Amino acid sequence: MIEVKGLNKKFDDFEALIDLNLNVQTGSIYGLVGVNGSGKTTLIRHLTGVLRQDSGSIKMDGEDIYDNENIKRRVGYIPDELYFFNSYNIYAMSRFYKNLYPGWSDERYSKMLADFSFKNTDRLAKLSKGMQKQAQFILTMSCMPDFLILDEPIDGLDPVVRKKVWRYVVDDVAERSMTVLVSSHNLREMEGICDSIGILSAGSMKLERELDELKSDIHKVQVAFHSREDAERAFASLNVLSREGSGSVEHLIVRGGRQEIENHVFAQDPIIFDILPLSLEEVFIYEMGGAKDEIKSILS
Amino acid sequence: MKSRASCLNTAIIRENFKRFWPITAVATVFWFLSGPFMMMLPALSGVSGDIPHLSYTAYDVIFKHISAGSILLNLALPVALSVACFGYLHKSSSSNVMHAVPVTRTSLYLSNYLSGLVMSLIPMIINAPLVPLALLARANINMGAAALLQFMLEEFVIIFFVYALSVFAAMVSGNGVIHALTAIAFNFLAHVMYLLYSFHASMNYFGYSTGSSERDLVMMLSPYSYMLETEPFTAADLAGYSIFALLVSALGLAVYKIRRLERAGDSYVFNAARYIIGFLFCFIASSITAALFGNIGVFSYVIGFVIGYIFGQMIVNKTTKIFNAQSLKAGVVYALAIVLLVGAVKLDVFGYEKRVPQASSVKNARLYSWTVVNYSADAGDFSFKKPENIALLTAFHQEIVNNKDNFKSSESRYQSFGNERTEWVTIEYELGGRLHMGREYRVNAGFLRRSEALKALWECDESVAARNFVANFAPENCEIFLGTRPFASTYGDKDLWYEFIPSGADDVRAIRGLMEALQKDIDNFEFSDLFDDPSERIIDLSISIRASRADYEKAKAESDSPETFDNYNDYARMNSHYINISLDSRFESTIKYIRDLNLSEDWNKTLDLMFKN
Numbered sequence: 001m002i003e004v005k006g007l008n009k010k011f012d013d014f015e016a017l018i019d020l021n022l023n024v025q026t027g028s029i030y031g032l033v034g035v036n037g038s039g040k041t042t043l044i045r046h047l048t049g050v051l052r053q054d055s056g057s058i059k060m061d062g063e064d065i066y067d068n069e070n071i072k073r074r075v076g077y078i079p080d081e082l083y084f085f086n087s088y089n090i091y092a093m094s095r096f097y098k099n100l101y102p103g104w105s106d107e108r109y110s111k112m113l114a115d116f117s118f119k120n121t122d123r124l125a126k127l128s129k130g131m132q133k134q135a136q137f138i139l140t141m142s143c144m145p146d147f148l149i150l151d152e153p154i155d156g157l158d159p160v161v162r163k164k165v166w167r168y169v170v171d172d173v174a175e176r177s178m179t180v181l182v183s184s185h186n187l188r189e190m191e192g193i194c195d196s197i198g199i200l201s202a203g204s205m206k207l208e209r210e211l212d213e214l215k216s217d218i219h220k221v222q223v224a225f226h227s228r229e230d231a232e233r234a235f236a237s238l239n240v241l242s243r244e245g246s247g248s249v250e251h252l253i254v255r256g257g258r259q260e261i262e263n264h265v266f267a268q269d270p271i272i273f274d275i276l277p278l279s280l281e282e283v284f285i286y287e288m289g290g291a292k293d294e295i296k297s298i299l300s
Numbered sequence: 301m302k303s304r305a306s307c308l309n310t311a312i313i314r315e316n317f318k319r320f321w322p323i324t325a326v327a328t329v330f331w332f333l334s335g336p337f338m339m340m341l342p343a344l345s346g347v348s349g350d351i352p353h354l355s356y357t358a359y360d361v362i363f364k365h366i367s368a369g370s371i372l373l374n375l376a377l378p379v380a381l382s383v384a385c386f387g388y389l390h391k392s393s394s395s396n397v398m399h400a401v402p403v404t405r406t407s408l409y410l411s412n413y414l415s416g417l418v419m420s421l422i423p424m425i426i427n428a429p430l431v432p433l434a435l436l437a438r439a440n441i442n443m444g445a446a447a448l449l450q451f452m453l454e455e456f457v458i459i460f461f462v463y464a465l466s467v468f469a470a471m472v473s474g475n476g477v478i479h480a481l482t483a484i485a486f487n488f489l490a491h492v493m494y495l496l497y498s499f500h501a502s503m504n505y506f507g508y509s510t511g512s513s514e515r516d517l518v519m520m521l522s523p524y525s526y527m528l529e530t531e532p533f534t535a536a537d538l539a540g541y542s543i544f545a546l547l548v549s550a551l552g553l554a555v556y557k558i559r560r561l562e563r564a565g566d567s568y569v570f571n572a573a574r575y576i577i578g579f580l581f582c583f584i585a586s587s588i589t590a591a592l593f594g595n596i597g598v599f600s601y602v603i604g605f606v607i608g609y610i611f612g613q614m615i616v617n618k619t620t621k622i623f624n625a626q627s628l629k630a631g632v633v634y635a636l637a638i639v640l641l642v643g644a645v646k647l648d649v650f651g652y653e654k655r656v657p658q659a660s661s662v663k664n665a666r667l668y669s670w671t672v673v674n675y676s677a678d679a680g681d682f683s684f685k686k687p688e689n690i691a692l693l694t695a696f697h698q699e700i701v702n703n704k705d706n707f708k709s710s711e712s713r714y715q716s717f718g719n720e721r722t723e724w725v726t727i728e729y730e731l732g733g734r735l736h737m738g739r740e741y742r743v744n745a746g747f748l749r750r751s752e753a754l755k756a757l758w759e760c761d762e763s764v765a766a767r768n769f770v771a772n773f774a775p776e777n778c779e780i781f782l783g784t785r786p787f788a789s790t791y792g793d794k795d796l797w798y799e800f801i802p803s804g805a806d807d808v809r810a811i812r813g814l815m816e817a818l819q820k821d822i823d824n825f826e827f828s829d830l831f832d833d834p835s836e837r838i839i840d841l842s843i844s845i846r847a848s849r850a851d852y853e854k855a856k857a858e859s860d861s862p863e864t865f866d867n868y869n870d871y872a873r874m875n876s877h878y879i880n881i882s883l884d885s886r887f888e889s890t891i892k893y894i895r896d897l898n899l900s901e902d903w904n905k906t907l908d909l910m911f912k913n
Contacts, residue, residue: 011562048400050561072402079400081393085319092318099311100401 001026002047002147002179007056009042009203016042018203020056024196027177029169031190034200040183041080043200044151047181048077060147073102076145080152082132084124090135091120094142103144112138115164130156134165141168148172150182154189166193191280199284207284214283221252223265224272234268241286253278253286309403309411316415320384327377328423335370335427339434374455375524378420378463379483385416386470390479395564409556413467413549420463424455454533457541458523462487464545464552471555472573474566478615487522494518496587500645503594506653506704511728511738520734567616574616575630581612582634583641601642605635656698657729657737659691667693668726671830672748672758682766683730689760696753697727700741707743721745749831758827769843769879770819775812776802777872779844782894784906796906798899810897815843817893821886829886837910839883841890847875885911 002024009017017039024030034040045051046058049065049072058064063071084093090113098104113120116134124135133156140148148169154162170193172178184190190197191211198208218241225231231250235243238261242253249272254261258275265273388394398408428451432443466483473479485492494515501508519525523533523541533541563569568577585608586601593600609631613622644650664683684690700707722742729737748754757763766772783797802808818841847855852871883890895907 045396045562048396050396050399067404069402069404069407072400075400075402077397077400079393079396081396083388083391083393083397085315087319096311096315099314100309100403 001061002030002181003057003059003062004043004047005057007043007046007058008054009046009051010054016203017046017053020200020203020205022198022205022208024179024181026061026179027173028195029173029180029182029193031187031194031197032181032183032200033187033190033197034183034185036185038200039203040185040200041151042203044077044079044149044181044183047149048072048075073100074146076140076143076148078133078136078140078150078153080155082129082136084132084135086125087123088125089121089123090118090138093124093135094139097139097143101143101145103146105142105144108144109138109142112141112168116161130158130161133157134161137165137168141172144172144176146176146178148178148180148182150180152183152185154184169193187281187284197280211280215278215280216257217255218278218283218286219254219256219258219261220276220278220282221254221261221265222249222272222274222276223252223270224249225268225270230268230270234265234270237264253282255286307404307407307410308414309407312403312408312411313415316385316412317419320381320415320419323377323380323384324419324422327373328426331370331373331423331427332430334373336430336434339431339438371528373423374458375462375484375487377423378416378459379466379480379487381416381420382463382466382470382483383476383480385412386467386479387476389470389559389561390473390475390564392564395561399561405557406553409553413552416467417460417463420459421456424452424459428452428455450532453538454523454527457533457538457545458527461523461541461545464548468548468552468555471552471559472569474563474569478567487524490518490521491525492584496584497645499587499591500642501652503590504645505648506707507700507739507741508652509726509738509740511726511736511740513731513735513737516734516736567618575633577616578609578612578630579634579637581615582608582631583638584608585611586638601638605638609634653704654701655737656694656701657731659687659694661731662690662694663730663732665690665693665730666726666728667696667757668728669723669748671723671745672754684757684760684762686760686762689757689762692753692757692760693727696751696757697739699751699753700725700743700747703743703747706747707741723748745831749828755827758830767822768819769815770812773815773843773845774848775808775815777846777848778802778811778815779846780811780814781840781842781844782899783840783842785838785840794902794906796900796902798903814890814893814897817889818881818887820889825886832886837884839891839910841881841883843879843881845877845879846872848872851875 002022004020004022007017007020007022008015020039020043022030022032022043032040032043042051046053047065049067052066058066060071060075065071065075085096088096094109098106112118116138118135118138122131122135124132127135133153137153150169154165157165169178169180169182173180182190182194187197194211196208196210197214199206223231223234225234225248235252238252239255240252241255244251261275262273388398399405403411428448431451432448435441435443465486469482469486470479473482498508498510498515516529519529523537526533526537559569568574582605586604589604589607590600593603610622613627613631614620617627648654664685666683684693721744723745724740724742725748726738726740728739731737778800779802780800781797782799784795800807800811800814802811849868849872852868852875855871855875881887885891891907891911895904898904
C-alpha cells in the first residue's frame with residue numbers, strides 16, 4: 001500500500017505540492033491524472049525517493065521511502081525522462097539492474113526481450129524514444145517490483161505496444177498483487193486500466209475515488225412523463241446535476257444509487273425511462289462541477 | 301549488491317570502472333610518456349646520462365625539471381574523474397534515475413567517491429615504480445625504496461586533495477560545466493584572490509612586497525601549489541593535507557544529503573552561490589581592467605565591473621535577460637563590496653604600511669640594497685642575527701616608514717622621479733616558524749646616505765665579517781670572471797672577458813691576490829663613499845664560490861636520501877654563490893692588481909683607457 005499524508009513541497013517561492021493526500025491499495029492500479037504542471041512528476045519523484053518532502057509523510061507498506069534502500073529494492077520506476085549509461089546496450093544495462101534489484105528475473109527479461117523484439121546488443125542511445133521507453137519497461141518489469149511507478153509510460157508508444165505494456169502490468173497486478181501508480185495527462189488512457197483515479201490540480205488532489213464507486217454514484221437518465229407536474233415532482237426528489245430537454249423527453253445527470261433513482265421516477269409513472277451508460281469523462285465533468293478548462297484538457 | 305561490511309555499493313563502483321576506464325587508461329599512457337619514458341629517452345638514444353640542474357630528490361627530478369605534463373595530470377585527472385563519477389547529479393534525467401535506485405545517498409556518494417579516487421591514483425601507482433628504473437637508466441641514480449615511497453605518498457596526497465575539492469565542487473554546482481570550473485576554482489581560488497589582493501596592494505601600499513608570509517601561506521593552502529615551492533613535504537605537511545581532504549570529503553557528504561536535486565541542470569544548487577559567483581565575476585573583471593587601464597582612474601574599475609556583472613548574471617541566471625530588479629539590487633551590493641575592499645586597501649585600514657616588527661620578535665633579518673650591501677659576500681644568504689643589529693635594521697625600517705611622504709614621487713613605479721638618484725631597498729624578517737615579513741621600498745639615495753641606522757648597520761661586526769672575502773672563501777673554490785660591458789670605452793671597441801679558474805697553484809695564487817686587492821679596496825671605503833655617483837667606466841667582476849667539499853659532506857650526512865649525494869662536482873655547481881661587483885676608478889688596488897697580471901695587450905690598453913684619467 002502507498003500512503004501519502006499532508007505532503008508539501010516548495011521550490012523557492014513556488015508551492016509545487018500542497019497538503020496532498022493519496023492512497024493506493026495493494027494490488028491495485030491507481031491513475032494519477034492532471035494537466036502539465038499540475039505536480040504529477042514532482043509527486044512521483046517523492047514517491048520514488050528522489051526528492052525529499054518539506055513536510056508530510058510518504059509510506060510504502062508502512063515504511064518511509066526517502067533514502068530507504070530496503071523499500072526501494074521493491075520499487076520499479078519508469079521516469080518521464082529516460083536515462084541510460086552512455087554507450088551501454090540493453091544487456092549491459094540489465095546487468096546493472098540485476099546487481100541492484102534482488103528480485104531481478106532473467107527469465108522475465110529473456111521473455112520480454114523476445115516479446116518486444118529486442119536484441120541484447122541493441123545500443124540504447126541509438127534507439128528511438130519509443131524504443132527506449134520499451135527498453136526501460138523491460139528492465140523495470142524484469143526487476144519484478146512490488147510497487148511500480150510509471151510517469152507518462154505510454155507516451156510515444158504505438159497501440160500494439162501499449163496493449164502489450166498494459167498486459168504485463170495487469171498480469172503482474174493479478175498474479176503478484178503488484179501495486180501500480182501511473183500518471184497521465186489524459187484521462188481516457190486510464191479508463192479500463194485503473195481501479196482508482198486521482199485528479200491533481202495546481203499541486204492539490206482535487207478528487208480521489210475508486211472508478212466503480214464513481215460510476216455507481218452518477219447516472220445518465222432519459223425520461224418522459226405524462227405531464228410537466230409529474231416530471232417536476234419526480235425531479236424534486238432527485239439530486240439532479242444537469243438537465244436538458246428535447247420535446248417531452250428529458251436527459252438528466254443524477255447523483256445517487258440506481259435503485260433510489262428508479263424508485264423516485266417510477267413513483268410518477270413515466271412514459272419513457274432508461275438509465276444510459278456514462279463515460280469516465282462525463283463522470284468527471286459532472287463530479288468536478290462542470291466542464292472547466294482543466295477538465296477539458298485532461299479529457300482531450 | 302551492497303557490501304554489508306561497508307557503505308559502499310559494488311554495483312555502482314563496478315559500473316564506474318566499466319564506464320570511465322578510458323580516462324584512466326589515457327592518463328596512464330600520458331603519465332608514462334611524460335614521466336618515466338621522457339626521462340629514459342636520452343638514455344635509450346644513447347645520449348649522456350647527466351640530468352641538467354639535477355636536484356637531489358626524485359620528486360624534483362620528475363616534477364620540477366622533467367615532466368610538466370605530470371603536474372598537469374595531477375590536476376586534470378582528479379577533476380575529470382570527479383566530473384565523470386558525479387556527472388549524474390547535473391542532469392535532471394540521470395539525477396532522477398540514480399536517486400531512485402536502491403542505494404542510499406551515503407552509499408552513492410562513497411561509492412562514486414572511491415571509484416573516482418582509485419581511478420585517479422591508478423596512473424601514478426602503475427608508473428611510479430618505473431621512476432627508479434628511469435633514474436637509474438638516465439643518470440645512474442639509485443632512488444631507493446624510501447624515496448619511492450615518499451614520492452608516492454606525496455603524489456597520493458596531492459591527488460587526494462585535488463579530488464576531494466573537486467568532489468565538493470560537484471556537490472555545490474548544478475551542471476557539468478560549472479562543476480569543472482568550480483573544481484578548478486576551488487583549487488586555485490585562494491591563489492587568484494591573493495593575486496588580486498597583491499595587485500591592489502602593490503598599487504596602493506607603500507613598501508608592498510610579495511616576500512611576506514601571506515604568499516607562502518596561500519601557496520601552502522594546496523599541496524598542488526606547495527609542491528612547486530618546497531622540498532619534499534614533511535610528515536606534518538602530508539598529515540595536514542590529508543586531514544583537510546578528509547574533512548572536505550565529509551563536508552561534501554553532508555552537503556550531498558541536503559542538496560536539492562530539483563536544481564540539477566541549474567548553474568548553482570544553493571542560493572548563496574549565485575551571489576558569490578556574481579561577486580567574483582565583478583571583482584575579478586574590475587581588477588583586471590584596473591590593471592590594464594589604470595591610467596583612466598576609477599573608470600577602469602567601472603568598465604570591468606560592468607563586463608563582469610553582465611557575464612556573471614548571465615551565467616548564474618542562465619538567461620540573457622538580466623536587467624531585472626533582483627539582479628540590479630545584487631549589482632549594487634557587489635559594487636559596494638568592491639568599493640569597501642578596494643577602499644580598505646587604499647586607506648590602509650589594516651595598518652600594513654606602518655607595520656614594523658618589534659626587534660625582539662625577529663629571529664634574523666636581511667637587507668638588500670645595491671649600494672649598501674652589495675659587497676656582503678654570501679649571495680643573499682647573509683642575515684643579521686645579533687639583537688643589536690636587528691634593532692638597527694628595525695630602526696632603519698621605521699625611518700623609512702616615518703619618511704613615507706618624502707618618497708612619494710620615487711615610490712611611483714610609473715613616473716619619473718626627478719634628478720635625485722633612487723634605490724630599491726628590500727627588508728626581510730624571519731619571525732619564527734614559517735612566519736616572515738618583507739617590505740620593498742624605493743627611496744632617495746640622499747635619505748640612505750643620511751641614515752645613521754643604516755650607517756651603523758654597514759659598520760656593524762656582522763656586516764664587516766660578511767664582507768671579508770679572504771676569510772670567508774677559499775680561493776681554490778672560487779672562479780672569477782672579468783668582463784667589459786657592451787658599448788664601454790674599450791680599446792678597439794672590443795668586448796673583453798677573462799676567467800680565473802683554480803686549476804693549478806698559479807691560478808689559485810692569482811685568485812687569492814685578486815681577492816686580497818678587492819678586500820683592501822672595500823675595507824678602505826667609508827659609508828659615505830658608497831653613495832658617490834658611479835662611474836660609467838665599469839668592469840664587471842663576478843666571483844663564483846662553489847660549495848666546499850666539507851659543505852658537501854655535511855649536507856650528505858644531514859640528508860634523508862644520502863644516496864643521491866654521489867657526485868661532489870654536481871653538488872658544488874648546484875650550490876654556488878655569486879658576488880657581482882662593478883669595478884670603477886675607486887677600486888685602485890684591484891685595478892692595479894689586474895694590470896700587473898698582464899692579462900693581454902687589449903686588457904692593458906683598455907684599463908689604461910678607462911682608468912688612467
